[in-house]
Amino acid sequence: MRILSHLFRQNQEWAGNIRAQDPEFFQKLSCQQSPHYLWIGCSDSRVPANQIVGLLPGELFVHRNVANVVAHTDLNCLSTMQYAVDVLKVKHIIVCGHYGCGGVRAALRDDRLGLVDNWLRHVRDVYQKHEGQLTAIGEETQRWDRLCELNVIEQVLNVCQTTIVRDSWQRGQELAVHGWIYRVQDGLLRDVNICITQPHETGTAYRAALSGEQRPASRLSNGPPA
Numbered sequence: 001m002r003i004l005s006h007l008f009r010q011n012q013e014w015a016g017n018i019r020a021q022d023p024e025f026f027q028k029l030s031c032q033q034s035p036h037y038l039w040i041g042c043s044d045s046r047v048p049a050n051q052i053v054g055l056l057p058g059e060l061f062v063h064r065n066v067a068n069v070v071a072h073t074d075l076n077c078l079s080t081m082q083y084a085v086d087v088l089k090v091k092h093i094i095v096c097g098h099y100g101c102g103g104v105r106a107a108l109r110d111d112r113l114g115l116v117d118n119w120l121r122h123v124r125d126v127y128q129k130h131e132g133q134l135t136a137i138g139e140e141t142q143r144w145d146r147l148c149e150l151n152v153i154e155q156v157l158n159v160c161q162t163t164i165v166r167d168s169w170q171r172g173q174e175l176a177v178h179g180w181i182y183r184v185q186d187g188l189l190r191d192v193n194i195c196i197t198q199p200h201e202t203g204t205a206y207r208a209a210l211s212g213e214q215r216p217a218s219r220l221s222n223g224p225p226a
Contacts, residue, residue, distance in 0.1 A: 025056075035061045038084040040077070040155070041096045042068040042103070046184050049096075053189070061088060067103030067151065068095060069122045070158040082164045091174050093159055096189070097152040098182040104148050108134075123147075126154045130210075149192050152179045153209045156194050160202050169199050179209065 002008065018025050035058065039049045043064045050060050063080040070077055084090045097104075106113055107123035127134060130150050137143040156179040159165055168175050179194040194209035196202050 029058050033058045033061070033088065035059050035084075035088060036091045037061065038063070038081065038088075038090045038093045039096060040064075040068055040070060040081075040093065040159070042066065042098055042101055044098060044101065047096070047098050047182055052182060052187065061090060066116060066119055067101055067107070067123050068097045068155060069119065069151075070095065070155045070162075071122055072158065072162065078162065078164065081159070081162065085164050085168050085173070085175065089173070091176065093165070093175065093177045094180055095152055095155045095159060095178065096180045096182055097148050097155075098184060099145050099148050100184055101148050101151075104151055105144055108144055108147050123151055126151050129154070149181055150210075152181055152192050153194055153206065155179075156196065156209075157202065157206050160196050160199070166199060 015026070037055075037060050039060050039062045041047060041049055041062070041064050043066050049062045049064070050057065053060065061080070061084045063077055065074075065077065072078075081093070084093070103116070103120050104123055105111075106117075107120045107127055110124065111117075113120075127147055130147075134143050134147060134150075137146055156177055159177050165175065165177065174197075176195055176197045179192040180189050181192055182189050192209060193212075194205050196205050
């Protein structure tokens, strides 16, 4: 007996709805994938990558982990990035965090949760790097929100510093790295005002994002750029 039989029923309904819209969809999808976007996001179940940008299967290559961290020692993330950039030739890497991230809150409070504490050390490092700015924010929820934003900005910087992205730019490949954040309460994405398309832009874009220039961030309700 399948104790999750309702998920199989829902899968059949979903597949049927897709075929009703495009009878050849799954046949075409099985032949190849050619996404333009790599999404690096949080594992949080409330942040479904494809759905919130309105893209179908095959249009978004996805890597997710707790607190959307890009660590230079994480071969899982780096392998996904390398395949996306070198093989799939994606044109955009989107680092997307979200407000209300439990991993970021644990790093902010220096909570002890278990094995995941070692992973969240990366976010704790972000907190300590920007501790002066964060401690100046009196209200905890606002401080939490800002650390979520800062974590995205720092992970964008980490993406740009990988040999994968640097090598792609050196050979003239078109590739942009974006930093976004999602608010579960309204379902909308916000740009944290960092987009880097060439190595020489990295320092300027990073400093501008940290300083809050061009804020408040624009809302991107119509999906990612072409």
